[in-house]
Amino acid sequence: xxxxxxxxxxxxxxxxxxxxxxxxxxxxxxxxxxxxxxxxxxxxxxxxxxxxxxxxxxxxxxxxxxxxxxxxxxxxxxxxxxxxxxxxxxxxxxxxxxxxxxxxxxxxxxxxxxxxxxxxxxxxxxxxxxxxxxxxxxxxxxxxxxxxxxxxxxxxxxxxxxxxxxxxxxxxxxxxxxxxxxxxxxxxxxxxxxxxxxxxxxxxxxxxxxxxxxxxxxxxxxxxxxxxxxxxxxxxxxxxxxxxxxxxxxxxxxxxxxxxxxxxxxxxxxxxxxxxxxxxxxxxxxxxxxxxxxxxxx
Amino acid sequence: xxxxxxxxxxxxxxxxxxxxxxxxxxxxxxxxxxxxxxxxxxxxxxxxxxxxxxxxxxxxxxxxxxxxxxxxxxxxxxxxxxxxxxxxxxxxxxxxxxxxxxxxxxxxxxxxxxxxxxxxxxxxxxxxxxxxxxxxxxxxxxxxxxxxxxxxxxxxxxxxxxxxxxxxxxxxxxxxxxxxxxxxxxxxxxxxxxxxxxxxxxxxxxxxxxxxxxxxxxxxxxxxxxxxxxxxxxxxxxxxxxxxxxxxxxxxxxxxxxxxxxxxxx
Amino acid sequence: xxxxxxxxxxxxxxxxxxxxxxxxxxxxxxxxxxxxxxxxxxxxxxxxxxxxxxxxxxxxxxxxxxxxxxxxxxxxxxxxxxxxxxxxxxxxxxxxxxxxxxxxxxxxxxxxxxxxxxxxxxxxxxxxxxxxxxxxxxxxxxxxxxxxxxxxxxxxxxxxxxxxxxxxxxxxxxxxxxxxxxxxxxxxxxxxxxxxxxxxxxxxxxxxxxxxxxxxxxxxxxxxxxxxxxxxxxxxxxxxxxxxxxxxxxxxxxxxxxxxxxxxxxxxxxxxxxxxxxxxxxxxxxxxxxxxxxxxxxxxxxxxxxxxxxxxxxxxxxxxxxxxxxxxxxxxxxxxxxxxxxxxxxxxxxxxxxxxx
Numbered sequence: 001x002x003x004x005x006x007x008x009x010x011x012x013x014x015x016x017x018x019x020x021x022x023x024x025x026x027x028x029x030x031x032x033x034x035x036x037x038x039x040x041x042x043x044x045x046x047x048x049x050x051x052x053x054x055x056x057x058x059x060x061x062x063x064x065x066x067x068x069x070x071x072x073x074x075x076x077x078x079x080x081x082x083x084x085x086x087x088x089x090x091x092x093x094x095x096x097x098x099x100x101x102x103x104x105x106x107x108x109x110x111x112x113x114x115x116x117x118x119x120x121x122x123x124x125x126x127x128x129x130x131x132x133x134x135x136x137x138x139x140x141x142x143x144x145x146x147x148x149x150x151x152x153x154x155x156x157x158x159x160x161x162x163x164x165x166x167x168x169x170x171x172x173x174x175x176x177x178x179x180x181x182x183x184x185x186x187x188x189x190x191x192x193x194x195x196x197x198x199x200x201x202x203x204x205x206x207x208x209x210x211x212x213x214x215x216x217x218x219x220x221x222x223x224x225x226x227x228x229x230x231x232x233x234x235x236x237x238x239x240x241x242x243x244x245x246x247x248x249x250x251x252x253x254x255x256x257x258x259x260x261x262x263x264x265x266x267x268x269x270x271x272x273x274x275x276x277x278x279x280x281x282x283x284x285x286x287x288x289x290x291x292x293x294x295x296x297x298x
Numbered sequence: 299x300x301x302x303x304x305x306x307x308x309x310x311x312x313x314x315x316x317x318x319x320x321x322x323x324x325x326x327x328x329x330x331x332x333x334x335x336x337x338x339x340x341x342x343x344x345x346x347x348x349x350x351x352x353x354x355x356x357x358x359x360x361x362x363x364x365x366x367x368x369x370x371x372x373x374x375x376x377x378x379x380x381x382x383x384x385x386x387x388x389x390x391x392x393x394x395x396x397x398x399x400x401x402x403x404x405x406x407x408x409x410x411x412x413x414x415x416x417x418x419x420x421x422x423x424x425x426x427x428x429x430x431x432x433x434x435x436x437x438x439x440x441x442x443x444x445x446x447x448x449x450x451x452x453x454x455x456x457x458x459x460x461x462x463x464x465x466x467x468x469x470x471x472x473x474x475x476x477x478x479x480x481x482x483x484x485x486x487x488x489x490x491x492x493x494x495x496x497x498x499x500x501x502x503x504x505x506x507x508x509x510x511x512x513x514x515x516x517x518x519x520x521x522x523x524x525x526x527x528x529x530x531x532x533x534x535x536x537x538x539x540x541x542x543x544x545x546x547x548x549x550x551x552x553x554x555x556x557x558x559x560x561x562x563x564x
Numbered sequence: 565x566x567x568x569x570x571x572x573x574x575x576x577x578x579x580x581x582x583x584x585x586x587x588x589x590x591x592x593x594x595x596x597x598x599x600x601x602x603x604x605x606x607x608x609x610x611x612x613x614x615x616x617x618x619x620x621x622x623x624x625x626x627x628x629x630x631x632x633x634x635x636x637x638x639x640x641x642x643x644x645x646x647x648x649x650x651x652x653x654x655x656x657x658x659x660x661x662x663x664x665x666x667x668x669x670x671x672x673x674x675x676x677x678x679x680x681x682x683x684x685x686x687x688x689x690x691x692x693x694x695x696x697x698x699x700x701x702x703x704x705x706x707x708x709x710x711x712x713x714x715x716x717x718x719x720x721x722x723x724x725x726x727x728x729x730x731x732x733x734x735x736x737x738x739x740x741x742x743x744x745x746x747x748x749x750x751x752x753x754x755x756x757x758x759x760x761x762x763x764x765x766x767x768x769x770x771x772x773x774x775x776x777x778x779x780x781x782x783x784x785x786x787x788x789x790x791x792x793x794x795x796x797x798x799x800x801x802x803x804x805x806x807x808x809x810x811x812x813x814x815x816x817x818x819x820x821x822x823x824x825x826x827x828x829x830x831x832x833x834x835x836x837x838x839x840x841x842x843x844x845x846x847x848x849x850x851x852x853x854x855x856x857x858x859x860x861x862x863x864x865x866x867x868x869x870x871x872x873x874x875x876x877x878x879x880x881x882x883x884x885x886x887x888x889x890x891x892x893x894x895x896x897x898x899x900x901x902x903x904x905x906x907x908x909x910x911x912x913x914x915x916x917x918x919x920x921x
Contacts, residue, residue, distance in 0.1 A: 037683070041683075043683050043686055043687075091870065094874070095873075095874075098877070100682065100683065101610075101616050102873060102877065104616075104686070105824065105828060105869065105873055106870055106873055108821060108824070108869075109866040109867070109869040109870040109873070110866070110870070111866075112821065112862050112863070112865065112866035112869075113862075113863050113866035113867060113870075115862075116859040116860070116862040116863045116866070117859075117863060119859040120857070120859045120860065120863075227817070231690065231691065231694060234687045234690070234691075235687075235691070238684060238687060242683075267702070270698060270702060272694075272698065273694070273695050273698045273699075275691075276691035276692075276694050276695045277691075277695065279687060279688060279691045280688060280691055280692070280695070283679075283680050283684055283688055284676075284679075355776065356775075357772065357775075376775070376780075377772070377775035377776060378774075378775045378776075378778050378779055378780045378781065381775065381776055381777060381778035382778045386776060386777065386778075387776050388776075389772065389773060389776070392770055392772075392773065393773070394770075394773070395765075395766060395769045395770055395773065396769070396770075397769060398765070398769070402762070405759075405762060406762045406763070406765075406766045406774075406777065406779075407777045409759065409762065409763055409766075409777055409778060409779050410777065410778040410779075412759045414758055414759040414760055416760070416787070419754055419755060419758040419759075419760055420751055420754055420755065422754055426758070429759075430758070430759070433759070469773070469777055470776070470777070472777065473776075473777040473778050
């Protein structure tokens with residue numbers, strides 16, 4: 001991440017800027033998982049793999065198939081959506097009646113298969129993606145941000161906003177919220193629960209893929225990038241409360257901030273540990289998550 | 299053994315209230331149960347009966363008031379501690395360990411009657427197996443008392459509904475209660491099963507166990523109870539022997555709205 | 565038949581080093597045996613108390629590191645204030661320290677699990693394992709970080725007249741692992757068949773009901789967690805002194821997944837399930853490695869796991885015993901009938917016809 005020498009405030013502001021960019025994508029990850037977790041009540045271990053899938057898809061499109069960068073991004077999101085739907089239909093729908101451990105184990109199996117397939121196909125070497133943005137960072141006072149990262153932040157905010165709109169203003173969103181509150185009643189009132197579950201998983205996966213596609217050009221693409229993403233997504237979901245999009249959004253930005261500040265001021269080696277320490281701390285204080293009182297979809 | 303006159307209160311609720319969100323499920327409820335009584339707790343759906351049960355047995359904490367059992371304040375006690383004090387409840391749904399045999403259920407219920415040290419168990423010391431034999435004998439006795447001894451090898455979940463309720467009672471009896479709280483014990487039973495159950499309750503009372511039961515079956519409650527407490531909208535609206543409750547206008551109104559037929563006609 | 569089966573297996577396993585000379589197969593057996601011990605410990609937690617912990621490898625790794633550091637010794641500066649120097653102790657002490665330390669961590673996780681349930685607990689235990697890995701990676705002064713702890717000394721056994729024998733020999737190590745595995749099996753079997761075991765299963769199956777008959781759920785949860793963690797720690801110690809090199813990779817989630825696969829496919833909540841699952845997934849790499857790369861192997865495991873979940877959701881052992889039961893028409897006298905009360909013997913057909921005593 002960019003750092004410029006200067007006063008403490010400057011450094012702090014730079015960290016904030018970095019955290020904003022990262023936080024947007026973390027929020028996407030968290031929102032996707034909290035929808036899945038909240039509405040379907042499953043512990044989804046494929047979320048990180050969808051994140052990696054989005055990254056590899058954009059890599060494939062841009063670097064191997066010479067597709068326009070922005071189109072490639074859309075492809076990644078759509079690809080994630082389709083893959084999510086496929087996973088739900090093939091693996092999760094037949095196990096609807098099973099307990100939480102069984103479905104979790106199935107998602108673990110899917111995760112193993114996906115990650116090792118990626119290793120087989122792409123190898124373990126990290127891949128870089130070239131973008132149409134200029135390299136030179138834009139400078140706003142003490143803060144410098146590259147155009148790419150601004151793009152990432154903007155698109156992330158757009159997707160977050162889009163998800164809010166989906167949940168609150170569309171019929172699908174209403175049906176999803178009804179299913180979250182009381183799936184039995186929702187079913188009696190005509191909501192197609194099976195369809196909602198597929199849609200939820202597809203949307204959540206699309207968001208994860210989108211996050212992966214956004215971060216891929218910023219960092220590098222590796223087959224194991226999904227693992228940390230999964231765990232951080234879990235941290236965000238727990239922080240924000242199951243099904244709570246606002247909580248997930250706040251959690252995403254907060255996690256990014258804690259990571260940035262922790263890495264900057266304490267130790268960069270433990271950067272990734274921040275998320276886990278956050279989870280453990282939150283759950284010790286409030287076992288149902290900080291936003292649990294407002295546990296709802298939306 | 300059936301009147302409350304002169305016998306001391308063993309369970310007392312004093313001004314107990316509990317709220318969920320903005321909803322007051324129980325508001326300023328006070329009543330007592332006396333030693334050796336059978337008390338029926340009735341009221342329309344949503345009146346707060348199961349909430350009262352959960353409060354008494356420690357599955358819920360009251361926001362106000364206190365509950366005393368044999369002069370011990372039950373405040374902040376965990377359910378298993380309350381059970382250890384002698385207050386044992388049954389459950390209306392999922393009342394048994396469905397995947398285990400009837401016999402294993404009885405053994406589990408007898409948990410408090412055993413004392414096992416970790417090292418005795420690990421080293422398989424003789425006093426451990428002697429203790430197990432003792433528990434097994436007690437388990438047979440309880441199964442015989444409720445009439446389930448023939449079903450000992452069957453899985454509890456495979457029992458017909460009425461027998462599952464019996465198993466639930468057997469579980470509770472195994473915990474050697476001094477007071478038994480029965481949550482809709484005869485729901486789903488046919489008339490002959492209900493009649494047999496009423497005899498079982500009397501037999502339990504004969505052993506000196508106080509009983510509080512929640513039920514919707516009016517004939518059963520009025521037939522077996524020494525006293526009846528009526529809840530509506532989280533408050534006690536009447537208390538007394540069955541005969542007086544059946545004639546109580548307010549009770550009738552609570553059950554039937556304003557259309558006024560007698561509660562005894564259910 | 566039931567009585568002689570365990571004896572048969574025991575004799576078989578005892579005799580293996582006598583006729584199996586291939587050191588590679590012995591090696592696989594030893595590592596598999598160690599993982600079976602870990603899987604049995606996970607099964608106690610998952611199959612009997614019903615707590616799904618995804619951090620089980622943390623206990624394994626903590627045991628490995630504890631044992632290594634105890635036997636190699638260390639010299640560290642804590643926060644620049646205190647200097648702690650530890651002289652090397654014999655490997656057996658390392659095993660004991662590993663078991664005890666892992667058990668203590670199990671105590672922490674156990675008390676935690678009572679407050680935090682279900683999905684949240686799964687994630688907390690996962691995080692715990694990750695944090696442990698990061699600590700092992702970053703606290704270089706103590707753990708050597710990614711450079712790994714090397715030259716971990718072997719177990720030594722003192723025999724009168726023969727002096728000390730260092731367990732370098734694979735055959736000796738195999739017997740050591742077998743001994744610990746048998747001890748673990750017996751420990752778990754006794755625990756599970758006792759009043760304590762009944763309480764654990766009760767809390768797994770119906771917690772409110774267990775509470776209502778006076779079972780202190782927290783206590784048995786914690787007990788299960790402590791025993792489970794301690795056994796995993798012991799397995800970790802055995803692993804460390806066998807492999808002789810330990811680095812933070814031992815905390816990888818992949819190992820937890822391996823243990824989970826072993827337990828689930830074998831049959832959670834059964835005593836022999838982890839053994840069956842362990843043997844299958846211990847030897848599967850051997851069978852498969854000649855034609856499949858490591859990645860392809862894992863894909864196969866993933867597919868296998870999913871298939872078993874769909875086809876045999878209870879696991880192999882329960883499916884097998886159900887199958888054998890449905891074929892058998894001989895009378896079965898259950899243990900409880902023999903223990904007390906009137907002799908009750910029910911044949912399968914008696915039950916079918918609804919006859920009662």
